[in-house]
Every structure is written in structure tokens, then in C-alpha cells.
Amino acid sequence: MPNDFHGLPLHPLIVHATVVVVPLAALTVLLAALWPRFRAWSGPLPMGLSLVGLALVPLSTSTGETLERHVAHSALVERHTELAGGLLPWMLGLAIVASANYAAHRRGRGRRPVHGSIPMVLAVLAVVAAAGTTVQVVRIGESGAKAAWADTNMSA
Numbered sequence: 001m002p003n004d005f006h007g008l009p010l011h012p013l014i015v016h017a018t019v020v021v022v023p024l025a026a027l028t029v030l031l032a033a034l035w036p037r038f039r040a041w042s043g044p045l046p047m048g049l050s051l052v053g054l055a056l057v058p059l060s061t062s063t064g065e066t067l068e069r070h071v072a073h074s075a076l077v078e079r080h081t082e083l084a085g086g087l088l089p090w091m092l093g094l095a096i097v098a099s100a101n102y103a104a105h106r107r108g109r110g111r112r113p114v115h116g117s118i119p120m121v122l123a124v125l126a127v128v129a130a131a132g133t134t135v136q137v138v139r140i141g142e143s144g145a146k147a148a149w150a151d152t153n154m155s156a
Helices: 010-034 036-042 045-068 075-084 087-109 118-149
Strands: none
Touching (some): 010 036, 010 087, 010 118, 036 087, 045 087, 075 118, 087 118
16 A cells, blocks of 8 residues: 555545544444434445445554654554554444344345344444444544644644
């Protein structure tokens, strides 16, 4: 993978896509799990966004590791790196819940509807996965901003 795009490091470019897609995926998965009308309207959208987010996380991590070799080592960069490593399990969980919720919804429209506590379990798992994913993205973003801007004086 190249390290830059027309002289710009790839990490900030890919991270901006990740910061948009991952919370959007979390929101759509949550809405699809809790709101039947949204679930019927959105179809595979929550699952698709989750899978795109799942693909973006390792790209963000990989480009971040490349960028890390070109910046000064600091405790802030180290903290950002540690937090970033924790997003992949949350995104994997979100993608699994989104896929299961979509499969259950499609099955529910067929001849054999989903019975029992499966929709409730999926809703609870969606809330947990969406919350965990969103919190982790915010923590990673905050630590990355601190690492990037720590040596600047923002007061003018």
C-alpha cells in the first residue's frame, strides 16, 4: 500500500472515511434493530455500512502504523495506537449483529418467521455493539487529535 496520496499521508484521508462510516453504520444498525419501519426501509444498508466500516478499520490501522514510523514517538501517539487496536473487535461484532438482524428480518418475511427471543437478543446486541463502536471511535479520534495537535499553540 502506498504511504501517501499526492504528498499527503494516507492515514488522515482514510481515517476521515472511517470516522464517517463507522458511526453511521452503528446508527443504522441500532435503528434497524429497534425500529421495524426503518428495518423494512433500510434493507441491507446497515449490514453494508458495517462491512465497509469493517474493511476501513484495518486500512486505518495499517496506514496509521506507517505514519507512526514518520512522526516523533510520544505518549500521546502510543495511547492513540493502543486505542485504535481496540476498534476491530467492536466493528466485527457490529457487522455480525447487522448481518444476523438482516437475515432474521428476511426470514421473518418468508414462510418461517423468526419466533421467540431472537429479535430481542439481536436488539440488545445491537445496542451494545453500536454503543461500544461509537465510544471507541470517539476515544480514538480524541486521542489522535491530541497527538496531532499537542505541539501547537491554538490560542492566538
